[in-house]
Amino acid sequence: MASSSDLDPRTPVLVGVGQASERLDDPGYRRLSAVELAAAAARAALEDTGAEPAALAAAIDTVAGIRQFEISTPVATAPLGRSDNYPRSVARRLGADPARAILEVAGGQGPQHLVNELGAGIAAGTAEVVLIFGSEAISTVRHLAGAPDRPDFTEHVDGDLEDRGFGIAGLVTRQQVAHGLVDAPSQYALCENARRGRLKQSREEYAAGMGELFAPFTTVAAANPHAAAPTERDAAELSTPSEANRPIADPYTRYLVARDQVNQGAAAVLMSVAAARRLGVPENRWVFLHGFADLREQSLLERIDLGAGPASVLAAQHALELAGIGVEALATVDLYSCFPIAVSNVSEGVGLTATDSRPLTLTGGLPFFGGAGNNYSMHAIAETVHRLRAAPGSFGLVGANGGILSKYSAGVYSTTPTPWPVSRAAALQAEIDSWPTVELAQHADGWGTVETYTVTHHGGSRHGIVIGRLERDGRRFIASTAPGDEDMLALLGDSDPLGARVYVRSFGRGNRVSTSEERMDQLFPPRAPVPREAYEHVLVRRDGHLLEVTINRPDARNALHPPANDELDEVFDAFFADPELWVAILTGAGDKAFSAGNDLGYTAAGKPMWVPKNGFAGLTARRGMTKPVIAAVNGYAMGGGCEIALACHLVVADSTAQFALSEVKVGLVAGAGGLVRLPRAIPPKLATELILTGRRISAEQALDYGLVNRVTEAGGALPAARALAGEILAGSPTSVRASLQIMAETDGITDTVDAVNHPSTALDDIMVSEDLIEGLTAFAQKRTPRWRNR
Incomplete structure (x- = not known):
């Protein structure tokens, strides 16, 4: 260990911490906004340095804010309004005008990660005085959202903002959304039950263990003036369902999950040794980061063991390794505690137990102290600093978790001076990224x-x-x-x-x-592939061997929502199953649109969304389309509508038709086959341009590009499609079916001779078909064949 005089002047040091809170039933409850809570905590942190707060505020060159829940997801709302530049809103209240303002990604790892990252920046000379803070006023917002005298927390602040985004990529997948697996309790509950299976414990044994783990947390929370739920409870009360402790997600009851209804803020001041000396911060306020790590786990459903988070353990172990100590040397520990497994995963991994004389929390934990949103671990850092100053030379560990055991940041602190450590977290992350994964079946049967x-x-x-x-x-x-x-x-x-x-x-x-x-x-009674008497969103007309299908939502420009997609899926199931139907035509009602694609109004209304297994309109993901489907395009074929046309074998368009994969215009992608089919249908460079710009092309342009077979006058698409269908119906349906099958089978074979020699069963079927005999006989007799489709 070095003395303070031997340190590089750029060595980062934590010099001040502060916390602020209020409860609805507190005397003098002030209805503070999240910005005001953060500002109060930041003022406390500046005062905690022992130096002149105004001089410190003026010296701040970087502020970094932790995202509140109301700005942590794309669909979050702020019933009382919010700042459009949270970091600078707080800085302005302190009289600070920093050159850099950061809004961190969502996740409970944020506070410790920012200490690690910005500490490294100070050591590298890119920053000198940094203020980090976060806050939540969820309790106040929920309490006052419907009040007639509710406050307005809206504010606008000019100035640059480094908004890092939500940071939720990989944490929520379409598969999870489709199955209602989007909330944290449900996902952590899956991990918890997987862990129970690995430990071979009964439900009762495991529930008792969770209660025993968290009971000491309630004791700490009961003594914490900032705790949102300062009530001591025993293990049985925590783990036993009751009216107050209702089940949430098996195996969790209410007392075992993070409490987000809080009004809390916390802040920390980090600066270089040189700045601390210049600004007059006494050395007895200095706390050094001796070890740190930031690691990311594999995506939840890819993990071999769903009941473990080895990356989190590696992060804590590496922080201790850099500090040169083992867990026995720790005087204090605070492990992120949104759910029991977040604690047990790391504590067991590094050799700590629930019965250790050192509590695994300094605040009381997220279910009892309070979730404080993504900012919980800032409170843990503040408590750690206070305790280490009271016991100079001792060590404290802070573990901060984000996602679903997904992102973990760890820090080991002490008042003992030390140079900035050199981490090998990048090599550890590369190791994690190389771990084997589990293949996921999207459609499971x-x-x-x-x-x-x-x-x-x-x-x-x-x-x-x-x-x-x-x-x-x-x-x-x-x-x-x-x-x-x-x-x-x-x-x-x-x-x-x-x-x-x-x-x-x-x-x-x-x-x-x-x-x-x-x-x-x-x-789910199996559905026979037969047509209904009538449909709500689709019109069906049968004319001999021809089936005409009309998307009947003209008021929505024939845009498709789940009920319409389901009906089309049923119609085409029936078409492909009926041996007497040989050709289908798909068109749109009215003269405005073939289909405007996905019904965005329906989507924006928050209604449940799904697409049939066979894809958009029951076509875009359908295999075995061995009967020809003709798109009769009248008007707009936009987005999903264009993808439907691309999925059809043939396209007839009238002169008013316009085609576009317009998804980029609304923040989507052409995921129903457009990204695959268009580059295979036209030159790739042209396809890329149309996909990336969303540009519309006319029917004549589509004809030139090879996307359309025929163009007619306005209103003539359906009659021309019928004429084309008639030409197809004049041939053998068996031959047509076999031709489509062989083309589909050889589509992915790049070598021409290999494709020609592909052994298709369709050729065998043709050789023994009645239609072959009829075709040869009719030719010899010089008459029109009477096809039987067999």
Whole structure:
């Protein structure tokens, strides 16, 4: 260890910490906004340095703010308004005008990560005096949102802002959303039950263990003046369901999950040794970072063991390694505690236990001290600094977790002077990134076994989520229970389903899981591929061997929403199953649009969204399209509408038609086949231009590019499509079907001779078909063939 006089002047040192809070029932409750809470904590941090606060504020060159929940996701709202530049709003209240302002990504790792990152920046000379802070006023916002005298927390502040975005990439997938797996309690519950399975514990044993882990946390919270729920509780009370301790997501009850209804703020001042000396910060206020690490875990559903977070353990171990100490040397520990597994995962990994004489929290933990949103660990850092100053030379560990055991930042602190450590976290991250992963089955069908599970509780209703492995190939799947499936809910909620055999089936809305194939058939009776008498969003007309299908939503420019997609999927199931239907035409009602694609108004209204397994309009992801489908395009074929046309075998357009993959214009991508089919249909450079710009092209341009077969006068697309269908119907339907099959089979074979020699069963079928005999006989007899399609 070095003395302070031997240190590089750029060595970073933590010199001040501060906290602020208020509860709704406090005397003198002030209804502070998140900005005001952060400013109060920042003032306390400046005063904590022992130097002149005004001089310190003037010296700040960098401010970094932790995102509140109301700005942590794209759909979050702020009922009382919010600042459009949170870091500078706080800085302005302190009289600071920093050159750089940062708004960190979402995640509980943020406070410790910023200390690590900006400490490295100070050591490198890119910053000198840094203020880091965060806050939440969720309790106040919920309390006053409907009040007639509610405050307005809206404010605008000029100045540059380095907004790092939400940082949630990889944390929420389409698969998870489709199965209702988006909230933290549900996802952590899956991890918790997977851990229980690995430990081979019963439900009761595991629940008791969670209560024993968190009971000491309540004791700490009860003595903390900033705690949101300062009530001491024993292990049994924490883990036993009751009216006050209702089930949330098995195995969690209310007392075992993070409490987000808080009004709290915390801040820290970090500066170089040179700045500390210049600004008159006494050395007895200095606290050094002896070790640190920032690591990221694999995505949740890719992990071999869903009940562990080895990257988090590696981060804590590496921080201790850099500090040159073991866990026995730690005087204080605060491990992020949103849910029990976030604590047990790291504590067991580094050799700490719930019965250790040192508590695993300094604040009282997220369920009892309070979640404080993404900023919880700033409070842990503040408490660590106070305790280390009281015991000079001792060490404290702060572990900060983000995502679903996804992002972990760790720091080891001490008042003992030390040079800035050199981390090898990049090499550790490369090691993590090389770990094997589990293949996920997007569409899961057949028997499987339960790997982990949870049952969520909302207003008296229950919803089961299962992660399992398919028996036939070992791929992992995610599935949810069907409404009304009490048998499956009983398996998940009343017995021990880990390792149980279950049956899973895929649908457009996602995978569903039940106790058996027979029970699945009861819940979802197999649908015969026959047409209905009538449809709500589709018109169907049969003319001999020709089927005409009209998207009948002209008021929405024939844009498609889930009910319309489902109907089209049914219609085309029936078409491909009916041996007497040989050609289909798809068009749009009215003269304005073939289809404007996805119904964005329906989507924006927050209604449930899904697409059939066979894709948009039941076509864009359909395999085995061995009967010709003709798109009769009248007017707009935009976005998904253009993708439907691309999925059809032939396209006839009238002169008013316009085509575009316009998804980039609304923040989407042409994910229903447009990104694949367009570059295969036209020159790749041209396809790339159309995809990246969303530019519209006319029917004549589409004809020139080879996207359209024929162009007619306005209003003539459907008659021309019928004429084209007639030409096809004049040929053998068996030959047409075989031709389409062989073209599809050889589409991916690049070598021409290999493609020609491809052994297709379609050729065998042709050789024994009645249509072949009829065709040769009719030719010899000089008459029109009478095709039988067999």
